[in-house]
Amino acid sequence: MTKFRFKLTGLFVIMIGVSVLAAGLLMGNSYQKNHQSALRDHMIRELHVLNAAVQWPVTGSEAERSSYLQEQAARFKEIAGMRVSYIRLDGKVMGDSDSDPATMDNHLGRKEVRQALAGGTGSSVRYSDTLKQNMLYVAIQVKDEKNGIPQGIIRLAMSLGDVEKSLNNMWLALIFGLLLLFVVAGIVSYRVALSVTRPIERMTAAAQRMANMDYAIRVPEGGRDEVGELARALNAMAGSLQGQLDEIRQNGSRLQSVLDNMTSGVVIVAHDGRITLYNREAEALLGSNVRERVGRSYTEIRQHFELVGLIRESLNNPMPLHEELTVYYPEERLLAINLAPMTISGEEDPGLLLVLQDVSAIRRLESMRSEFVANVSHELKTPVAAVKGFAETLLAGAMNDPETARSFLTIIQDESDRLNRLIGDILELSKIESRRAPLQFSPIELPVFLSRMNEILTAEAAKKNIVLDVQAEEELFLEADEDRLGQIIMNLMQNGINYTPEGGKVKVRAEIVAAEDGEEERVRITVSDTGIGIPKKDIPRIFERFYRVDKARSRSSGGTGLGLSIVKHLAELHHGSIRVESTVGVGSKFILELPLLQP
Structure with missing residues (x-):
């Protein structure tokens, strides 16, 4: 996000810099053109004043005319401070304030001369080999006042050094201002980028924490702009996910609590044979712990060969199955095992659910109950048989023998007492065991x-x-x-x-x-x-x-x-x-x- 912030700042600075540079170039170019145009107009007015003050000579020899024009050029140079040249219509220089006309080239090919011959005025800017600087040349055509016949050309030349120096100063100021503007623009752009990226950074960090399932994070919502709306939407999503996660965790905790407190062992085997669930009671019934079993194949339960065979059979033939088998590890137990195919979410092939229950005590109680019933029956049968036998004997005629009858009746009484004690003890034991007393x-x-x-x-x-x-x-x-x-x-x-x-x-x-x-x-x-x-x-x-x-x-x-x-x-x-x-x-x-x- 810091890279993005600097990229955004750089983009703002570049845009502002390009805009200011373009504006500076446009302004400099316009300043230069306007300055040169104003200077040209001024020089044209100067030429008209010079033409009015010094009439073009039409009499005398060529040398005399040249000498006269040379003197006038020098004199005007002293007054106006500009180079003055008098040029004949054929391009020959008749007088010049700075050079000897005899040594000067023909000026018929000069741009300002041609323009003056063609339209009355002309101007050009070029580098002067003599003065080693750029010069502005302005020329006008001189005509006879009476008949309007062209007589020659007067040209003024002015150095553009001051103009260029002024432009250079302007460019220095522009560059300095541009650098200052770059710094200011950079600071302002950074602050603007920071105001834009900081909320995004916070939301990015919040999104990363949400990706790590930390939905308690919240971001400052800010104003009513789009970023604020996005922050509010992100907070609403985090709150919703937090609520759903809490509910999922609560349900998972309840399910885990149910599994851990079940009196039956629960084992889930995926279709590929991996054990995916192994509750606390399963640890007690089959030995081993969750770490040793979950994620591993059921075939690694080497202590219970018969159980492994049942699981393999149920995976190959997914049908409900109920079996009872004896296990000897970690101790000898009789287990009731229910195997049922089940579809695990996200998997096409059915897995297997095993529910294990220790029925050793139940079977032992059933055996004790059967034994108790048998013992009670046997214990009750003995006195009843004695009473019945002696009573039948008495009824068959033993009553006639007083001594035998008395002996038999005594035995019947003893057996009846014994039977009464036995019934009393059975009822007492039943009452004690059932906690009814x-x-x-x-x-x-x-x-x-x-x-x-x-x-x-x-x-x-x-x-x-x-x-x-x-x-x-x-x-x-x-x-x-x-x-x-x-x-x-x-x-x-x-x-x-x-x-x-x-x-x-x-x-x-x-x-x-x-x-x-x-x-x-x-x-x-x-x-x-x-x-x-x-x-x-x-x-x-x-x-x-x-x-x-x-x-x-x-x-x-x-x-x-x-x-x-x-x-x-x-x-x-x-x-x-x-x-x-x-x-x-x-x-x-x-x-x-x-x-x-x-x-």
């Missing part, structure tokens, strides 16, 4: 609370001669749901009693556990027994529903297989945890840790 937290004094649990279970423990040893730190309070906490402790203590041989011992300890790395203090309740213990292979599954280590022993003790599962869920609802340590033949230790204060 919100906990009511309140401060609980553990020494008093555990003492009450001990009193409730003392009679049951006494039947097997089992010692209950319950101890808690004094004034130890815990924030918990009293009923649910009682359910936890009761289940753990009853398990200890049920699986401890006669003469054994069940201990309960409650204590504060020191905080670790900024965590809040926790309360640890430990229930240990001297029972049969749990094999190491069974410990990871001990809290599963209906899982029993010794199925025969569990049924004989009246257990439903749901107690520890209920304990685990209740502990988690209290934001706590439970774990087990056990040695076969030595005993088991259940460790329950709960926060001192609920969050």
Whole structure:
């Protein structure tokens, strides 16, 4: 833009310079012509005065006439300061104020002489070899006053040195004025060009920033001329583009937020096999990150051979496809994969949209549900079958034997109780898992609370001669749901009693556990027994529903297989945890840790 400004300034200066130079040349030429014309007219008047004052001699010899004219020429030279020449009609010089006529050439061929002979007056400008300067020659024809017969020619010659000096001075003034005008014109032109180009520079810079997607730029709008209108139009365009860009960015941000927070992985593959989109969930499900995947071919996903095959098949045959396959990287998962052809804007060939969903948990839950239904069916079937069998036996005639009838009725009652407990535990577990029974937290004094649990279970423990040893730190309070906490402790203590041989011992300890790395203090309740213990292979599954280590022993003790599962869920609802340590033949230790204060 600076080059354009200087070009525009130079153009203005050249135009002004050419105009002034042309005007100067025209003025100088006109001045020269006018000056010479005025000088010629003056000299003609001088000649007429000279002709009137000095009559052309017609008498005497030629030498006398020449001498007379020579004297008159010299005398007039002194008066007028101009060269005077008297020329005969045949061109011979009869007298001259500056030279000897005898030595002078014939003047018949001189331009002013010919013009005077032809029209009465004549003039010319030429260089004088004698005086070495330009001279103005003016001549008139002298006629006899009586008969008008031509007698000769009088010529005046005047140096043009003064005129030329005046013209040179005029040219010097003109050149100086022209240079000064060039400087002034340059400054004025630069200011004019600056006033024209500066808004254009600003608009050019603004347009370049708009090309770089910076639409917040604005240019001064200026006046009401065309440049101002252009600036206003540019600002309006920038504002419109800024609004559209903000909307596009907002939509893009919303779309990116949706993609990043989707629970399904989304991958878009272009028709040439390049991956163009790879969201956060896809990173978690398939491994790798966006930088490693976007812009590269899907064939580089070497950890998932089956998935690469599905993509290749869908690209070759663009039809919707749904598959479930197991991936082993970054961890083992079962993925539900939906592949659908999609047209990407600007591309004729269809791309491919992959939606990935981790269905491992769903399938595991389905399996657990099926297993739970099967276990419930099995657990319910056993007491129902017993009740049905013994009732049929009684109806078939066993009622007649009082001892047999009583034994059978006792069994029916026990199985009915067991069935009632099983149904109750199933309903309780369902209620806990569905969070339909919100906990009511309140401060609980553990020494008093555990003492009450001990009193409730003392009679049951006494039947097997089992010692209950319950101890808690004094004034130890815990924030918990009293009923649910009682359910936890009761289940753990009853398990200890049920699986401890006669003469054994069940201990309960409650204590504060020191905080670790900024965590809040926790309360640890430990229930240990001297029972049969749990094999190491069974410990990871001990809290599963209906899982029993010794199925025969569990049924004989009246257990439903749901107690520890209920304990685990209740502990988690209290934001706590439970774990087990056990040695076969030595005993088991259940460790329950709960926060001192609920969050």
